Amino acid sequence: MQDFSFTTTKTIACAAGAAAQLAEYCRATGASRIMLVTDTGILNAGLLDNVLPGFDGLDLRLGIFDRVEADPKSATVEAAVQAARGLGAEMIVGFGGGSSMDVAKVMAVLGHPDCRQSLDELYGVDNVRGPRLPLLQVPTTAGTGSEVTPIAIVTTGKTTKAGIVSPLLQPDTALLDPLLTLGLPPAVTAATGIDAMVHAIEAYTSAHKKNPVSDMLAREALRLLAGNIATATHNGADLEARSNMLLGALYAGQAFANAPVAAVHALAYPLGGHFHIPHGLSNSLVLPQVLRFNAPVAAPLYAELAPLIMGGDCGGGSPQQLTEQLICWLESLIAELRLPNRLRDCGVTEDSLPRLAADAMEQQRLLVNNPRAVSAADALAIYRAAY
Structure with missing residues (x-):
């Protein structure tokens, strides 16, 4: 047998309606301040309508950063990180397509109170030092697979993109709900x-x-x-x-x-x-x-x-x-x-x-x-x- 190693997201849950249980998954981590990262299209499509009520009564403080665009710019990532720090986030949830999930990965690193790295220091392979916040991903498209990859792609200039590749970006949990993709x-x-x-x-x-x-x-x-x-x-x-x-x-x-x-x-x-x-x-x-x-x-x-x-x-x-x-x-x-x-x-x-x-x-x-x-x-x- 050839030598190889294989790693993936620790927990994968797949069920129609699973997204409605997002708050319970968050509470199970012990985190009380949750930052959810998404885009305005997700909000306008009502994909969070059955998700947000689950946080009521669980003594969880939920913040929402909804300004992620396609091919997210470095400035967007920086703004998302500041939002997480402002909340004092103890956990990050990426909710959307690959762009939202990629931003969530970077937020989980740079939003950690002990992080001493800048965004520019993360680009490339194995440059993330950690630690990071707990990270849960909820994909709303069937394509990028970002919920199970240790990679984030950021638009760094007018026409350029850069990748951040590190085992520390591997999400902890992927929550798959096909109902989110029906629209x-x-x-x-x-x-x-x-x-x-x-x-x-x-x-x-x-x-x-x-x-x-x-x-x-x-x-x-x-x-x-x-x-x-x-x-x-x-x-x-x-x-x-x-x-x-x-x-x-x-x-x-x-x-x-x-x-x-x-x-x-x-x-x-x-x-x-x-x-x-x-x-x-x-x-x-x-x-x-x-x-x-x-x-x-x-x-x-x-x-x-x-x-x-x-x-x-x-x-x-x-x-x-x-x-x-x-x-x-x-x-x-x-x-x-x-x-x-x-x-x-x-x-x-x-x-x-x-x-x-x-x-x-x-x-x-x-x-x-x-x-x-x-x-x-x-x-x-x-x-x-x-x-």
């Missing part, structure tokens, strides 16, 4: 679902830290995600499909938290930074072309995944033939989900492609995990193929 718009369901599929595919083919536990989770994630994404997108009230998507996204998050993602994400980040394309859609836009680029090296692994993803649509053939079938199937799926499939369809300009390629090469933390080495010329060629 997701089709486009969000589709894009976040593709994001989760990318997590699983890249974990399975990661050049570093690929391991049998992540492989097992990636395979099961892809079976659940590929088998339910169309139903969840086109019939958003299907609770079984929503539950399977949420669980699949969690499995994919566990997989890539231990066998990290690679070139799809590296090329997706600049699209979000320059053109404010949502992260899941950014991944979807470059996924087929990155897989084609990787195929000369990764085809045997892609061929193993093809039957799980394609189901009865999977034919026979060599690893290379199965890989091309898989890529074509994914392209058809993206079209069926009515997601844009060309960069030009999302406002990306052709003259920006060299800049995007240069920025993608700055994501060496991710590119080193790719099964095939990526040069600046390769990155530009992938963008041109996706354009």
Whole structure:
């Protein structure tokens, strides 16, 4: 057996209606001052309406920071930390998509009364010194898997993002309630679902830290995600499909938290930074072309995944033939989900492609995990193929 290590969130609770018990989960930690981190869309959609009453009568003081935006800026993170310190928070709850959960992770560190680090000191790998506050995550999308990953992504400049990677960011508890995802718009369901599929595919083919536990989770994630994404997108009230998507996204998050993602994400980040394309859609836009680029090296692994993803649509053939079938199937799926499939369809300009390629090469933390080495010329060629 190969040497490996695997870590994940300590407690995972998954049940329809589980979010209504959030206050009880918080009280069980012994904390009395809770800071909940979310965004205005969550509040306006009424997703907290059945959650907040649970705090009444439990002698818990609840603060809400609701100013998290997509691709949260460093200034937003700093403001959230100040809110937690002002409350004297003893516990942090992330409630929302990946952005809210990522901000919650950083708050749990910088909001601790004994923390002596600044936000700028956290960027990179293993730079978090701790301690941190207890951290509970409640995802409202089935995509990022942030509820089970030790990673937070922060927008650090006008077009740049940076990652914070540390075991100390691993949440203590993930509370999964598929009822929270029933109101997701089709486009969000589709894009976040593709994001989760990318997590699983890249974990399975990661050049570093690929391991049998992540492989097992990636395979099961892809079976659940590929088998339910169309139903969840086109019939958003299907609770079984929503539950399977949420669980699949969690499995994919566990997989890539231990066998990290690679070139799809590296090329997706600049699209979000320059053109404010949502992260899941950014991944979807470059996924087929990155897989084609990787195929000369990764085809045997892609061929193993093809039957799980394609189901009865999977034919026979060599690893290379199965890989091309898989890529074509994914392209058809993206079209069926009515997601844009060309960069030009999302406002990306052709003259920006060299800049995007240069920025993608700055994501060496991710590119080193790719099964095939990526040069600046390769990155530009992938963008041109996706354009």
